[in-house]
Amino acid sequence: MLNKIYDWVDERLDITPLWRDIADHEVPEHVNPAHHFSAFVYCFGGLTFFITVIQILSGMFLTMYYVPDIKNAWQSVFYLQNEVAFGQIIRGMHHWGASLVIVMMFLHTLRVFFQGAYKKPRELNWIVGVLIFFIVLGLGFTGYLLPWDMKALFATKVGLQIAESVPFIGTAIKTLLAGDPTIVGAQTLTRFFAIHVFFLPGALMGLLAAHFLMIRKQGISGPL
Amino acid sequence: MSKHNVSRRQFLSYTLTGVGGFMAAGMLMPMVRFAVDPVLKADAGGDFIATNQKVSDLTTEPKRVDFTYEQTDAWYKSEETKVAWVYKDDNGKIVALSPVCKHLGCTVDWNTDKSNPNQFFCPCHYGRYTKDGVNVPGTPPVAPLDVYDYNEKDGMLYLGQVKPHKGA
Numbered sequence: 001m002l003n004k005i006y007d008w009v010d011e012r013l014d015i016t017p018l019w020r021d022i023a024d025h026e027v028p029e030h031v032n033p034a035h036h037f038s039a040f041v042y043c044f045g046g047l048t049f050f051i052t053v054i055q056i057l058s059g060m061f062l063t064m065y066y067v068p069d070i071k072n073a074w075q076s077v078f079y080l081q082n083e084v085a086f087g088q089i090i091r092g093m094h095h096w097g098a099s100l101v102i103v104m105m106f107l108h109t110l111r112v113f114f115q116g117a118y119k120k121p122r123e124l125n126w127i128v129g130v131l132i133f134f135i136v137l138g139l140g141f142t143g144y145l146l147p148w149d150m151k152a153l154f155a156t157k158v159g160l161q162i163a164e165s166v167p168f169i170g171t172a173i174k175t176l177l178a179g180d181p182t183i184v185g186a187q188t189l190t191r192f193f194a195i196h197v198f199f200l201p202g203a204l205m206g207l208l209a210a211h212f213l214m215i216r217k218q219g220i221s222g223p224l
Numbered sequence: 225m226s227k228h229n230v231s232r233r234q235f236l237s238y239t240l241t242g243v244g245g246f247m248a249a250g251m252l253m254p255m256v257r258f259a260v261d262p263v264l265k266a267d268a269g270g271d272f273i274a275t276n277q278k279v280s281d282l283t284t285e286p287k288r289v290d291f292t293y294e295q296t297d298a299w300y301k302s303e304e305t306k307v308a309w310v311y312k313d314d315n316g317k318i319v320a321l322s323p324v325c326k327h328l329g330c331t332v333d334w335n336t337d338k339s340n341p342n343q344f345f346c347p348c349h350y351g352r353y354t355k356d357g358v359n360v361p362g363t364p365p366v367a368p369l370d371v372y373d374y375n376e377k378d379g380m381l382y383l384g385q386v387k388p389h390k391g392a
Contacts, residue, residue, distance in 0.1 A: 054251060061255045065298070075299035083298070084261045086254035094253075 025216070030223035033075040042220070049102040049208070056201065058094040066146070068193030070186050073148035089125075089193035098140055105136055125214040126209055135204045142196035148189060156192070157184055228264035272375045277310060279376050282318065285333045286311040286326035286344075286355065289320075291383060308372050308383055309334055309344065313356070321357045322386050327364040344369065356390055 010016055029035045031042040065080035065087075067073060080087045109129065112118055118126035145156045164174040171181070179187025230238075275291040284310040295304045309321045309332075321344070323331045330348035337345035337352065343360065344353040352360040355371035373384035 052225065057255060061258055064259055072299060079299040080258075084258055085264070086258045086261075089254045090258045093251075 028220060028223075031220055038216065040112045041107075044104055044111055048101060048104040048108050051104055052095050052204075052208075054093055055097045055101060058090050059197065059201075061090055063096055063197060065171060068146065068190050070148065070189055073146065073189060077147045094143075098143060100137060102140060105133060108132065115221065117222060122214070122218055122221065127220070128211050128214065132204065132207045132211060134163065135200055135207065138199050139196060139204070142192040142200065145192045146196065153184060156188065160184065226267055272373070272377075272384045273306075273354065274377075275308075275383055277378055277381040279318065279381050280379060282310060282312050282381070284312055284314070286321070288323075288334070289381065289383075302383045306383075307331070310374075310381065311355075318376075318381070319356065319373045319381055320381075322370035323353060325351050325365060326359065326367040326369060327351045332369070 019198045031039050033039045033043070057146060062080065065076055067076045073114070077091070081091050082088075112126065118129075141156075141159055154185045160174050160178055163177060164170040166173055175181045177188075177191065178184055233282065273293045274292055275289050277287070277289045288345070289308045289310045290305055291308070292303050292305045295302050307323045309323055311319055313319050323333075323344075325332050325346040325348065327346065327349055330346050330351075332344045332346045332351070332353065334344055335342055336347070340352055340360075342355060342357075344364070346352070349364045351365040352363045353365065353369055357364040357371065359368055365387060367377075368389035370386045371389050372386055375382040375384065
């Protein structure tokens, strides 16, 4: 049945070369943990991506209940966690995944750094990777405020003070992030929400596409 | 036992599809259940709400009864006010009609159309209903007014769910 549908589409659109390009490629022996167990370090990048996919999916579902409003944010989080079926699981996935994605990304960065895989001709990919690192840290920072509890509020206050300590433009940066020069409130929450669910994920997807295109074009770095 | 030749490639693709499918299902099942929760949540309805209307004060003339109740909309609780037109019919039976016009949902009023006295009248498109809630043929409404379930407790009127009109 599935084969027939596939053949029907393939006959018309010739999709086999398309997915072959994406999925069908050699995995060199030195990155295959079945040959050398220590090659598991090459899994960190893929694991980071896998957890990112979980973050995007669970985040999409969380927004079905969450509202970025100072009166209702905490209530809606409480409701979705305690009243909705599997709410604790979905929020748990997003909560723990957020930390795990940073851990995995850091391990991936360490592997690339200590193997010298960032060297010519892969410098551009390293730069894109560093940008991805900052985007993910930004996602962590903005997402932390959204439950709108005490921990979220004071963590954000501290984060905004750090931003304010930038010479000359610090105050402007803080106001731009918080939406108000002094208050961390209604505008801060909506801004952080918009940044967290639209701006940063959009940028992340573009950068990830560039990251993957480059690794496919250049191939994985050779054995040490 | 029949001898099926499963190639190494086939075996690997089956096991990988199976394991991958299991993992994907483990991720997606909670998410989908989470999303469809409102559909599966049990209906809390059926409670009767107290009004300030004494049953003994009801006459055969329809009377507007406003009653408020606390509505729980997920994490948002609010006071909502509903309206009913209540009277006793010729047999002394209570009739509580919903004021929502069955044409396009405006609010009907009792006896406000001077050329058609003693009818429910909707000002939006001149829809009319007789006293028992049945729509007058030739006017826009396509069905009779809905009816509230009612209850009497300690002489006071209690109103419940809105049901479609049974008569007519």
